[in-house]
Amino acid sequence: MRMKKKKHGQERLKLLSMLTVQNVEAFAQNPNSYYDCERPLRIEIGCGKGDFVCGKSKQEPDYNYLAIEKIADVCTLATENYAIQRGLGDLAPNGGWKRADGKVFPLGEVVEFEKNQLGNVRFTVGDAKELLSCFPDNSADAIFINFCDPWSKKGHTKRRLTYIEFLKMYSRVLKPDGKLYFKTDNRPLFDFSLEEVEKSPFTLEFHTFDLHNSEMDSINIRTEYERNFSAKGFTINMLIAKNNK
Numbered sequence: 001m002r003m004k005k006k007k008h009g010q011e012r013l014k015l016l017s018m019l020t021v022q023n024v025e026a027f028a029q030n031p032n033s034y035y036d037c038e039r040p041l042r043i044e045i046g047c048g049k050g051d052f053v054c055g056k057s058k059q060e061p062d063y064n065y066l067a068i069e070k071i072a073d074v075c076t077l078a079t080e081n082y083a084i085q086r087g088l089g090d091l092a093p094n095g096g097w098k099r100a101d102g103k104v105f106p107l108g109e110v111v112e113f114e115k116n117q118l119g120n121v122r123f124t125v126g127d128a129k130e131l132l133s134c135f136p137d138n139s140a141d142a143i144f145i146n147f148c149d150p151w152s153k154k155g156h157t158k159r160r161l162t163y164i165e166f167l168k169m170y171s172r173v174l175k176p177d178g179k180l181y182f183k184t185d186n187r188p189l190f191d192f193s194l195e196e197v198e199k200s201p202f203t204l205e206f207h208t209f210d211l212h213n214s215e216m217d218s219i220n221i222r223t224e225y226e227r228n229f230s231a232k233g234f235t236i237n238m239l240i241a242k243n244n245k
């Protein structure tokens with residue numbers, strides 16, 4: 001995702017740091033302690049501006065969600081998007097945060113919330129490869145990857161988030177029977193991903209080359225990229241794979 005550097009991006013993220021995870025190593029040892037109650041953990045890789053995790057966490061609230069985004073400014077937008085949707089306030093005109101009760105927190109401060117107001121989503125900045133390596137085996141119930149970079153050049157195959165080495169890492173982090181959900185508009189990347197799943201510890205449970213005209217569409221949460229590509233006439237590919245380790 002390309003984006004101009006945000007003014008005060010770091011301070012904006014600090015304002016909402018009760019919704020973010022700064023130490024993923026510590027989080028990975030005891031995820032439940034970061035939420036208001038114990039629930040199975042789901043992870044989204046490359047959450048962008050957070051539309052998917054906001055929607056999914058409402059649609060399926062019986063899970064805790066960790067959204068990973070490698071670009072800090074993009075993670076700031078995702079966290080703000082979630083906070084606004086949860087009714088936790090909004091950006092104040094001076095650049096701080098105006099909490100729902102009207103109290104304004106200037107840049108540099110941390111907005112105080114009750115833990116039970118924060119809901120079931122936390123955000124973190126970092127590269128998924130490094131962050132997932134912190135998690136013990138069998139930590140998560142599901143991993144979602146939506147519209148990741150296709151890395152189309154042949155020499156970049158190993159960077160694709162569905163390359164076999166990534167799939168092995170997801171299999172380790174996921175519980176047995178845990179699910180990998182993957183969507184992309186990019187057909188060559190999707191065909192590559194189907195082949196990688198074949199070689200991996202996952203079993204393909206479902207796939208479609210036209211999600212919006214499939215039986216899955218009724219529960220599908222459309223992401224920002226999905227809406228954009230679909231509006232341009234691209235069909236959307238989706239696969240669900242079950243961990244068979």
Ligand SMILES: C[S@@+](CC[C@H](N)C(=O)[O-])C[C@H]1O[C@@H](n2cnc3c(N)ncnc32)[C@H](O)[C@@H]1O
Nearest residue numbers: 001046047048069070127128146147223224225
């Ligand atoms: C093309 S955008 C899609 C955003 C969103 N998922 C959507 O569908 O609208 C891909 C996002 O994944 C992030 N990303 C790419 N590789 C990543 C990685 N290894 N770890 C974490 N985030 C990553 C990028 O910074 C970008 O925001």
